[in-house]
Amino acid sequence: MKSIPKLIRRFVGIMMTSIILLIVINIIFYISIFWKYTTHDSAWDIADKAAKSIHLTDNGYALSDEIVGELKKRNVWGILIDDNTHEVIWHTEKLPNNIPKQYTLWDISDLSRGYVEGYPTFTGKTENGLLVLGYPKDSYWKLIHASWNYDFIANLPKYVFFALCVNIFLMFIIYVITNSRLLRSIKPITNGIKDLSSGEPVHIEEKGVLSELATNINKTSKILQDKTEKLNKKETARANWIAGVSHDIRTPLSMIMGYASQLETAQGITEEERKKASIIVKQSDRIKSLINNLNLASKLEYNMQPLMMKQENIVAIIRQVVVDFINMEIDEKFSFKWDTDENLFVCDIILDKDLLKRAVINLIQNSINHNDNGCTIYVSVYEDNNDFIICVEDSGIGVSEEQIVKLNKTPHYMVCDNNTTEQRHGLGLLIVKQVISNHNGKVLIDHSKYGGFKTLLIIPKSTCINSK
Template identity: 40%
Template sequence: MFKHIRFFFRRYVVLIMLSIIVLFVLNLYLGYAIAVNPVTGDLKKSPGAIIEKVSEGLLESEDGRLELSEEGKNLLTESGAWAILIDNSSSDVIWNDHVPPEVPSHFTPTDIAGFSRYYLKDYPAFTWENPNGLLVLGFPKDSYMRLGDKYYSIPVLQKTITQALPLMLVFSLLAVMVIYIISGTLMMRPVKNVVAGLDALSRNCPVSLKEKGAFSEVFASINQTSAILSQKNEALKKKDNARANWIAGVSHDIRTPLSIILGYAEGLKASNDNETQQAGETISHQALRIRSLVNDLNLASKLEYEMQPLCLEPIDVMESLRQVISDTLNNGLPEQYTIDFDYHDNCGGCLVKGDAKLFERVLVNLIQNSIRHNPDGCDIVVRLEKRAEELELTVSDNGIGATQEKLKQIRSATHYIQNEEESAIQNHGLGLFIVKKVVSVMNGKIAFESECNKYFSVKIILPMFHSTEVNDVNLTRENRTY
């Protein structure tokens, strides 16, 4: 663990140091590029060009005096400069134009050497060799900056810096982004492999990561975990198959003795003795109940382990409801029970996609659930409504209901095998478990609501099925069994 933390820490330190070095070198290069290339602005109006023109225009008149040409005067006026001419032998100023009062009229060789490289009384000074002496041009104090033998126009330099700073910032950000993208890609690659491995484990998929690099120990742990889970899943699968096969075998084997019991029960029911008839009725009723439970157990097992063959087809919900309710009434519904079918007119012809036999089994189970758990009778209401692109089916009764604890267990139950914690679910038999599984297969949603001694309600919401070939949809009930 600490090994991986140190690895990441070193990576981040190296990343930060690399970013600092790159930014420093980049900005140093840009600064150097400005420093070695004097910023003069317009070359035709540069100090070198001006002093050369002024020197060419400084000539002796007929009376021996030095006079500056009009072009030279205009250049000095436009640039705000002043000029002096220093005699080579005496170092005295023998000519000047617009010279400031603080500029002396005599210079020593040391003074000349000083301002020829730097400033003259804080004025940027430039020199030029003239036939009559040393020509010196001085510019306003805030016009030029001299560094050695190079000079920079301060206004142009300010403009250049103003434009260069955003450029330097952009280049710096791009450099940092490139560094982070490259480094982040290299650092996140093993992390992505870890995430991909964990995601595969969550989906019970086998994982095989290359055990190399700084995350080799993590990769090895994930591979080991994957192998262990695969072994356990295989063992669980074998157990589940064995249990499902055992249940299917028992369900098959129990039918023969049940048939014999039912045959003898029918014989007892035909007896002239009332007690014998009553015993036959009881035996027949309990045998039928056992057969129903065995069938439910077998179906629940197949649904749970996805062994039940499904025949998905469009189902007319209205027709299925009518047929189930009609069969329930025709089979002899006790007098203490009533069934009311409430539906909206727009539900006619509405289709859902599912297995028709299993869907009818859902309807039967919901109605029988209300009958089975209310021995003193109740009123059962079956309601069908169309809401947008969904059908809402509700089966409710006003019987004894269920406690909130039982209701919570019914909602959260994912297994039908009885245990101490799920005994309340078994009080509602396998019927609701089968209902939940079938609704899930049909991509529907189910909700349970109840209040003790008041009502019990099951609401199923199913997505509607739209078919462009309704005439080819087989909605007949032939060859359908429960």
């Protein structure tokens, strides 16, 4: 699965980001510490300034007021050792009692790089001797006998970089080892979730750090499988019931239609009785159509209707449907208009010819059934960017905006007239949507510019072989 490498990359990315962030934070920390203790003058700088400022007066040697103030502020004492005698010829006030007044060359060498009686000392050269400043014992730590191999100092950056790389590598190895069990537990979990989403039964071994999650996924899989089994049983029973009822109702319906047709044409009945017989024939025919639609809708819903997909001329198919309606004995209140561009006369496309014809027939029949006062039915085929569109619209009474919204959003919505319980739109539109869905298209219902009802059947052009 792609999710496991992605998860590993995410873990590694988090680890590397953490390492880099940790290094940056440490660098900032040490820079801030270094800056804190190096922003003022160093002890060596102060010793040099004091050596330059000391001068001989009538009362002996003295420092400038600025240096005196600086030394008092830091609690620093000072002595001046004569070049010739190595004796202290001047010192500051409050000199510690244990500070020697006579020094040998070794003493001078030692104090210049270390301490005098535990006081860290710093020296500065004067004209007549050596100025020594002594700082409080806890103010500085001096490495007296330090000496380093030159190659070691020269290669120190390389050693530091190598040590850093080794540490990062070891951290990575430790991270991978500690998380390997988690990653091994995640893989079956992700595979199980993938199978769960596709409806397949799932069983994950319930062990490892994610055993509780595996248990829950197994329980969920069992619940889903049980529900799926129950649903399949219900759907099978529903499909069988529809098929059984449809089969059983055909024989009595045929008898009703036959006897009603005989009464409609019989001699010696009144005109009112003839009208009633005609209504029975018409409504029986509609019942027959509804039964056929119900069977087809059920087959399409359960994928029981085989699709006979082959190359067809969609323009010729729709034109033939219109011609067939025109040639039928339809009330003169209804007229048809073929509103397709004359230049678009051939468009070969892979489709099921009979199902597409059934969809367009349903739309035209809807316009006829739902406009008792008659209307003009406009049928057209045209291209729009990457789609071919079949449009069936009429100049009839149409429907409200609310009904348009419901028809577009609901796959099987029944709209009833205000004054009758007769269904206006139901299985006919459902079949239309199912047919176009099987052709990877979509159905859009809207108001017609002629004032009535409009339906657009949008079929992707990607299935088109050629058009001209």
